[in-house]
Each structure stands twice: as C-alpha cells, then as structure tokens.
Amino acid sequence: MTISRRCCVLQLSDLHGGPWLGLYNPDTTLWRSGVEADDETGVVTMLDPEPYTPTPTAMQRWLWQCYQEDLVEAMVIADGDPLAVTLGGDLAHGDKYSDGIMDSNKANQLEIAMRAMAPLYELDNLHAVYVILGTEAHNWGEGALELEVAARMRSEHPSVVTEPHHHAGVHIGDVWLDIAHHGASKGIRSWTSGNQMRYYTRSLMQNRVNRWKRPPNVVTRGHYHSWWRELVTVEPDWHCWSVLLPAYCGITPHARKSTRSEQWQTCGAALIEVVDNGVREVHRLGGAEREIDLVERVYPFGKGWGTNA
DSSP, rough: OOOOOEEEEEEEEOOOOOOBBBBOOOOEEEOOEEEOTTTTTTOOOOOOOOOOOOOOOOHHHHHHHHHHHHHHHHHHHHTOEEEEEEEEEEEESSSSSSSSSSSSOOOHHHHHHHHHHHHGGSSSEEEEEEEEEEOOGGSTTTHHHHHHHHHHHHHHHSSEEEEEEEEEEEEEEEEEEEEEEEOOOSOOOGGTTHHHHHHHHHHHHHHHHTTOOOOOOOEEOSOOOEEEEEEEEETTTTEEEEEEEOOOOOOOHHHHHHHHSSSSOOOOOEEEEEEEEEEEEEEEEEEEOOOOOOOOOOTTTTTTTTTTT
16 A cells, blocks of 8 residues: 655745734734933933834734634645745845834844744644745845844744755755745736746746756745746646745835836735645635735715716
8 A cells, every 4th residue: 555645835925024014923022212301401311122012004914814814724735744834035124115114123123023933833743944035125135134033933943944045945855846035027917927937937947957957846936926826847748836926015115116016915825735756736825815906096076976876
C-alpha cells in the first residue's frame, strides 16, 4: 500500500504594518514619550514612555478579520499536515512615505509587524517561516526591518525555522517554489489581464530550461497588491503555477500612485498543496467577493437627479 506524502505552503505578501490602512493586530501595545512644559518657567521636561494601544480604523478591522479568516481556511485545507509559511516582503510600511503613519517610532513599527505575524506561529504543525526582503522604501534600506523582525521572531519561537531571504527557492522533495518580492504585474488592461505575469513566468522557465535546469513548480511574487493565478507551460512539457499575491493593506497615497489609481481593493493569500512530488492545487484564500470599489461616488445635483426615483 502506497502512502501519499502531503504538505502545504501558505503564501502571504505586503502586510504593510504601520499606516492606519495597514494590517494591525488590535492587541498590539506600543510605547510613546511626551514632553511637559512649565507655563511659568518654560522649562521642558521629558516624560517617561507610557504604553498605549491605538484604536484600529475600519479598514484595519476589516483587514484583520480577513487575515484571521484566511489563516483558519489554511488550517482547514492543511488538515494537520506539515505547513510552511512564506512572507513575500513589505512586512511594514517603513517611514519614507509618512502619510498616515500610526507611529513614527521605529521600535513601534517593529512591534506592529511582529504582532501581525504572531498568529502565524499558532498554526498547526508549522515547521518554517521564510521572510522575503521587500522594497527598500518600506524596510529602512538593506532589508533592515525585515531582518530584525525575522531575528526577533526566531528568538520568540525557537522551534520554528525563521529565515530571511532576498530570493528563496523552497524545495520540497522534487517540487520547488521560486519566491521573491519584485516581479511582474498582472498587466494594465482588463482584456489582457495576466499577460505580464504570464510572460514573466514563461521567460523565467525558459531561461532555466535553456541552461538545462529544472524550472520551478510555482513562481510567486508580490509588490503590486493584486491577485493572479495561472498554470503556465513551456515546451516540451514543463508546467509552473504563476502566482501574484494581493496585499493586506488599504490604498495609501503611495499605493494609489504605484497602482496607477487602482479601482478595486482586495486582500488574501495562497495555499500551495503539495502531494507526493507534485503540486496538487494552488488555493486562493479570500475570493473576489472581498473586492471593495475604491472610486468615491459624488452627486453634484443630488442622488435622485435625472432618475425616475
């Protein structure tokens, strides 16, 4: 009797903890200092740091609920089998783009990112967490923030392998996953949606075949805050899943610019199901029903103008 070997890899990206529109664990405790000025003498005294817990915004509450739902769905699909997690970069927002930042203190930004990651370490049968370094604008340069977060989470959870990588090849038997932050978008036209990620994946596969190297079974990228999933084929018979991950982050001023005024907001993750020596399925966690229309409606003559209502 042959016993199948099964495991899963949960893939998330672009948590962007830090702004009021980023992923935020409501149980996070931050620290703030203040000053006190004497009205008579004008002497300014530094006050000792005090703990405080910011109240999350409506967007943060929605993102946190979606995040928790996705982790529950991941555990249901994994069903107790070995699990690994990849975080595809931009765990925090950094301080280069400071509009809407909850707290500019770097220690607090680290804490926000770490507390957002904390539920991952409660997943059943978790073996490893791989932290991909993202955009320098969001990690204080040279991946400093993500390196520090990985080191601290490794210290908090020594039984789980926690490693930072620029570009990781995750090998599971004969299956391997190519994971990085930067890659291609899904395209800019609805009628050619997915073409850029498709060409990017096909080129990456062909480059390896040309060098007599085995192409990956899955190519996963982030950065563009949008979802795409497609099975790509190159001759003679190589198949690879092309996956673009959305963000757990609302549209900040910088994101609006980077996405060319994207009209839709979504969030979610992917779960790679590996059985024996193949990828059985790439599951989307969080479906299209989560989409939020970002175009704000305005009515210069009132809602009922020009209608029969």
